[in-house]
Amino acid sequence: MASPRSLKKRTLRIGDLGKQQQWQMAVQVMEDLRRELLQPSIFTYSALATACSRGLQWQATLQLLREMQLEKLRPDAHFLAVVISGCGRGTEWPKSLELFSELKVSQILPSRASYNAAMDACSRGEQWEAVIHMQSCMKQQNVEPDRVTAATCIDALGRQYFWQCSLQLFDQMQGQMHPDLISATSIITACGLGRQWEISLRMLADMPLYDLRPNVATFGAAIAACARGLQWPEAVELLREMEFARCSPNGIAVGAAIVACQRSMHWNQAAELLQSYKVSSGEGMRELAKVRMVGDTAAMKARVNAADWAGALQIFTEMQRAAMPDRRALSTALEIFSISAHWVSALATLQHMVQHSMHDAADVEQTAAACQLHGKMQAFSSLMRASGTAGAGAGAWSYKPRRMSTTRLDWRRRISSATVRAAFALI
Secondary structure, eight states: OOOHHHHHHHHHHHHHHHHOOOOOHHHHHHHHHHHHOOOOOOHHHHHHHHHHHHHHOHHHHHHHOOOOOOTTTTOOOHHHHHHHHHHTTTTTTEEEEEEEEHHHHOOOOHHHHHHHHHHHHHHHHOOHHHHHHHHHHHHHHTTTHHHHHHHHHHHHHHHOHHHHHHHHHHHHHHHSSSOOOOOOOOOHHHHHHHHHHHHHHHHHHHGGTTTOOOOOOOOOHHHHHHHTTOOHHHHHHHHHHHHHHHHOOOOHHHHHHHHHHHTTOOOHHHHHHHHTTTOOSSSSHHHHHHHHHHHHHHHHHHHHTOOOOOOOHHHHHHHHSSSSSOOOHHHHHHHHHHHHHOOHHHHHHHHHHHHTTTTHHHHHHHHHHHHTTOHHHHHHHHHHHHHIIIIGGGGGGGGOOOOOOOHHHHHHHHOOOHHHHHTTOOO
16 A cells, blocks of 8 residues: 555646646546555645646546545535636536535635636636626625736626726726736736727736736737727737747737738738748637637627627628637627517527537526517427427526516616726725
8 A cells, every 4th residue: 555655746746747737647646546545635636626627627626526525525615616617617607606605505614716716717607797796705705805806807897898897997906906917918808809909009018017028818919909909000010029029929819910901901911921920720720710700709799789780790690601600609699689579590599509508598588588578489488398308408498487678788788887896896
């Protein structure tokens, strides 16, 4: 049987493998421990959960939690924070919230890491209301927020195009703590999504004032902001600045610059960038497609906010011709269909989202409300029954008919910056 010293050595080995993104090898080390009849400690489980989380293996982190419970090992706040983070990285934000709720049931005081992990999961799932609520809970529990907390809140608001609120939060943050690279990059991204490319570039230029040096992600966010604002000269110039700053441009940065040139109809410049940076295959082309998708979705949102439904749907149609729209684009299209007379299109869009596991409860409820408004609940029920037999799960389709209420589009327009400031009073 292996000695306790061997257990510590193996635990450190698992931690090192996690840092190297070698989660499969980390799992192998754990299996070797079990073959040697050595009982893993809470630290061993935490190290392996961290490795799996970094490898986007959220199912594995949940399996580790179940194994600990079977072995009568009580997980601590740190371990649960790792599992919550793993589910968040795997876009399983409902599971992250469920695990966070279990902290109270287990009488474990949530740590700052637990809050940050759950908030990050909600931000990735575009659940900005949940992020604000959890930040308020931190204040009530006297848990001090940190830079990660602030950056997560900025990111959550930015993903919903509340760039003004993101800026207000960043300004408040400076009174409490020194901004870091993550929060600065989040601001650049938020303003870019809001088509405020000038503010994004100003933030990039001001980074030395905060003793910050932009990295590849920061430059990529700034170039993407220029692409959304159709500022191709600035986008190309930023690529040159990246090389001067010894930041090798990645697929995201180059792809965003190419999109900026294409949308400004500077085809020769776009072709030159494609040739110069060799974005002809592999990861580069995938990143290029991703940037295009984000930019087109942002354009849809801008048209929606201006009540230009026809313009938004035209963009959506063009996106469908080019590639399969992502979840955010589909959700936006579903909102438009639901508040108009296009209930058939709403049902078809929801069906597509269900088939590809891209839906959430709000999408289902919104479609149901639209069908009820037009007297088509039978068609909605038929779709739900078919989805349930296909494995979607009947429990996911519980809907109680009610009068059509304001849509997500309406309350997004009415969001008050004062409300957001109050929610972030602690920062």
